[in-house]
Structure formats: structure tokens, C-alpha cells
Amino acid sequence: MVDIKWEELGFSYIKTPYRFIAHWRDGAWDEGTLTEDNQLHISEGSPALHYGQQCFEGLKAYRRKDGKINLFRPDQNSQRMNRSARRLLMPMVPEELFLKGVKETVKANEEYVPPYGSGATLYIRPLLIGVGDNIGVHPATEYIFLVFCMPVGAYFKGGLTPTNFIVSEYDRAAPKGTGADKVGGNYAASLMPGKLAHERHFSDCIYLDPETHTKIEEVGSANFFGITAENQFVTPKSPSILPSITKYSLLQLAEECLGMAVVEGDCPIDELDRFVEAGACGTAAAISPIGGIQNGEDFHVFYSETEVGPVTQRLYDELIGIQFGDIEAPDGWIQVIEV
Structure with a gap:
């Protein structure tokens, strides 16, 4: 297990070893892969940068008492991401690909899933962005689907405190x-x-x-x-x-x-x-x-x-x-x- 003081975690970025990335080109998604590179390499003309053609999700992984890991309703996150993508004229991320990206990311970073009873969780961030050489106000020609994660504590200081x-x-x-x-x-x-x-x-x-x-x-x-x-x-x-x-x-x-x-x-x-x-x-x-x-x-x-x-x-x-x-x-x- 990694050396982290789980009870002292806040809600902030921590680089974990692996993330999942898939590309949409020529009308189709590739199968995606895990990578250790936490830097995205995209065109300066990417519509995500200029026109906000991007959406994201947030979900968590929870360590159970028996050591297994629970995902809470990830299919609902997949469906919501696709509603957002449809609104911004981005390609749908198939639920199978969405869940594959989430599960592979969690399993690859399993040692960062906080222990049961610590009050901490593994926060998972799926991201969909329009990329490629572009300058006009129109949808991108290429897209990236990314999933990364990090252990987090309470979002508001004090946890369950008014x-x-x-x-x-x-x-x-x-x-x-x-x-x-x-x-x-x-x-x-x-x-x-x-x-x-x-x-x-x-x-x-x-x-x-x-x-x-x-x-x-x-x-x-x-x-x-x-x-x-x-x-x-x-x-x-x-x-x-x-x-x-x-x-x-x-x-x-x-x-x-x-x-x-x-x-x-x-x-x-x-x-x-x-x-x-x-x-x-x-x-x-x-x-x-x-x-x-x-x-x-x-x-x-x-x-x-x-x-x-x-x-x-x-x-x-x-x-x-x-x-x-x-x-x-x-x-x-x-x-x-x-x-």
C-alpha cells in the first residue's frame, strides 16, 4: 500500500500511476489503452480549448470490508456523459468503453483505493474533449476520452458537519x-x-x-x-x-x-x-x-x-x-x- 495518510486527505489532485485514454478518429473509437503519461498532447486549435467543446463525469470507487472495490451506479455516469456529449455535438462514448476505461483505471491504481474505514475514497474523472487542428466555430474532427483517478477525502471541510x-x-x-x-x-x-x-x-x-x-x-x-x-x-x-x-x-x-x-x-x-x-x-x-x-x-x-x-x-x-x-x-x- 502506498504511503498516504488517508484520514488527512482533502479534495485535491494527486498523480496516480495509470490512466485510460481512447481516441475517436474517422468516425470510430479505438479500443483505448492504459498510459503512465498524465500530460495530454493536443493541437493548439482544439475546440475544447477555444469553444469549450468538452464534458466530464465524476464517480467514486469504494473499498469494502472484504477488500473488494465497489463502483456506485457507473452506468448512470455513462448515460449522463452521453447526454452532455449529444448537447455539444460530440460522439457518444459507448457504455462498454466507458465502463472499460473506469474499471481498468481503478484496477491499475488499486493501491490508491483508500482502505475501508478511512473515510476516504478513490475519485474517478472521465473526460471527453474535442481536439484536432481547428479554428472555426464548429465541432471537432477528433476526440479524446480519458479516465484518471486519485484518492480524496471530504469535499467540504469537516465532512458530515453543517x-x-x-x-x-x-x-x-x-x-x-x-x-x-x-x-x-x-x-x-x-x-x-x-x-x-x-x-x-x-x-x-x-x-x-x-x-x-x-x-x-x-x-x-x-x-x-x-x-x-x-x-x-x-x-x-x-x-x-x-x-x-x-x-x-x-x-x-x-x-x-x-x-x-x-x-x-x-x-x-x-x-x-x-x-x-x-x-x-x-x-x-x-x-x-x-x-x-x-x-x-x-x-x-x-x-x-x-x-x-x-x-x-x-x-x-x-x-x-x-x-x-x-x-x-x-x-x-x-x-x-x-x-
């Missing part, structure tokens, strides 16, 4: 734009609002719907959920929200395991008092409880600024238990890598 967020005056995405796709431009647009939130000592910012600025859409790069006193699990519904695999998993777990009513609908920013608990969810963050939200001059506290709410804790325990193999998963949710 943190505070602030409503941003900036928009994350435009109506009928690329908000529902995992493309780099959405994240580039979030850098300044995120920086402004951090300067005011908030974990990140809350984005409202770009059309009316009245409804919660996303929490930084994560999805929002709220728990009502009537035992409802509520999450925003909008065509400009990235469909989080974690969120849809929580919707199912809330309904089937906790017996909650689940609602995808509007979450007006001026109706925060309907929620007794709130949180952000996504692959990187898993679940991050929200202590409070600053909205203009008003600061609304949910369950607590220091303690995790009981429903959020139960959802977290169920999700993490499934991901690490301690709780039986719904059919098709887990793919096991034998090592």
Missing part, C-alpha cells in the same frame, strides 16, 4: 442553456461567485433559477434537498439543473427505506422555513448538511449550525452503507471490481 451558504447574485447557467449538462463552461462561470462566497466565510453559494431569481436550483456544484416537518424529501426541479445521480439515489432511498414522501418541485428562496433540515448532495460531496443560508440581510438556520439533523444522518448512513458494501443495494446499483 456548513453555511450564501445566495449568489450570479447565474450558474442560462435558461435553455447547458445547465443540465456536465460541461466545463458551467463550472468556469461558478468560479467568481464561489470565490466571493469563500471570502465571506461561506462554504459556497446558492444559485437561484436564472429566469426569475426566486427559486433554489443548485448549491455550488451540488444539488439541493430539504426535509419538511411533514416528512417530505423535497428537491428542486428545473431544466437547468444538473441531474445528480446521488440526488436520484437519495430520492429512491428516502421513499423506499425511510418511508418518506418525495417531491421534485419548486423550492422558493423566500419559503426556507418550510424545511426543518437541508443539505447539498453530489458525488464529490456525498451529503453535506446545510446549517444556514444567507439571503440578502436574512440568515435562515435549519436544524442546527453544528449538528446533523436526524433524517439527513439516516440518509447519509443508508447511502454510505450501500456504497461501501455494508448495506444491500437496490438491483443494479453496485458493480464490484475483484482485486
